[in-house]
Amino acid sequence: AQKVTQAQTEISVVEKEDVTLDCVYETRDTTYYLFWYKQPPSGELVFLIRRNSFDEQNEISGRYSWNFQKSTSSFNFTITASQVVDSAVYFCALSGQNQGGKLIFGQGTELSVKP
Amino acid sequence: GAVVSQHPSRVICKSGTSVKIECRSLDFQATTMFWYRQFPKQSLMLMATSNEGSKATYEQGVEKDKFLINHASLTLSTLTVASAHPEDSSFYICSARDVGQGNTEAFFGQGTRLTVV
Numbered sequence: 001a002q003k004v005t006q007a008q009t010e011i012s013v014v015e016k017e018d019v020t021l022d023c024v025y026e027t028r029d030t031t032y033y034l035f036w037y038k039q040p041p042s043g044e045l046v047f048l049i050r051r052n053s054f055d056e057q058n059e060i061s062g063r064y065s066w067n068f069q070k071s072t073s074s075f076n077f078t079i080t081a082s083q084v085v086d087s088a089v090y091f092c093a094l095s096g097q098n099q100g101g102k103l104i105f106g107q108g109t110e111l112s113v114k115p
Numbered sequence: 116g117a118v119v120s121q122h123p124s125r126v127i128c129k130s131g132t133s134v135k136i137e138c139r140s141l142d143f144q145a146t147t148m149f150w151y152r153q154f155p156k157q158s159l160m161l162m163a164t165s166n167e168g169s170k171a172t173y174e175q176g177v178e179k180d181k182f183l184i185n186h187a188s189l190t191l192s193t194l195t196v197a198s199a200h201p202e203d204s205s206f207y208i209c210s211a212r213d214v215g216q217g218n219t220e221a222f223f224g225q226g227t228r229l230t231v232v
Contacts, residue, residue: 101212
């Protein structure tokens with residue numbers, strides 16, 4: 001079975017603080033893909049990153065960074081120097097190699113960045 | 116990146132009527148499309164997998180007679196909510212898989228917010 005757990009339901013920070021969103025996954029597939037999406041109040045899903053299970057390199061994109069650790073089945077997302085515009089719901093998702101592109105989503109973490 | 120267009124973005128309908136939602140891949144061919152549903156403050160749950168030219172595969176607990184899916188071409192899948200009721204009010208979002216390049220990523224539409232009154 002495949003499962004994604006985002007234990008943090010809501011996080012509130014003050015602007016310029018760093019914040020880390022946790023994601024833990026379960027899968028029996030040896031090849032899989034992990035994703036992070038941002039969902040602002042308008043509802044659309046904004047793609048942030050896709051990571052192949054064989055690539056454990058951490059990635060940085062501007063203020064965003066991701067830490068992928070297969071040993072702990074985690075794919076955590078850090079926003080550095082958070083801004084009000086970062087306020088949204090963030091979803092971690094998993095797709096196994098044989099899932100044909102369908103995604104299993106975590107419960108989502110609602111991030112509120114206050115000025 | 117690949118573009119998926121979903122229409123309408125918002126719809127309000129009366130209880131008992133049917134609503135059709137379209138999902139189009141604009142710049143690639145999608146043999147597979149996925150339909151998700153998201154209730155307020157909840158996660159996205161897969162409803163069904165739509166395959167071009169064949170019947171859709173529904174997830175457990177999703178009524179196939181109520182959520183009719185048609186994937187008649189490589190660029191269009193439709194979801195029809197038959198005889199909608201207030202409990203069907205939700206955010207529906209589709210995604211399409213670009214198989215032209217062997218890519219496993221699926222791209223999402225903008226979503227449709229359905230309100231049944």
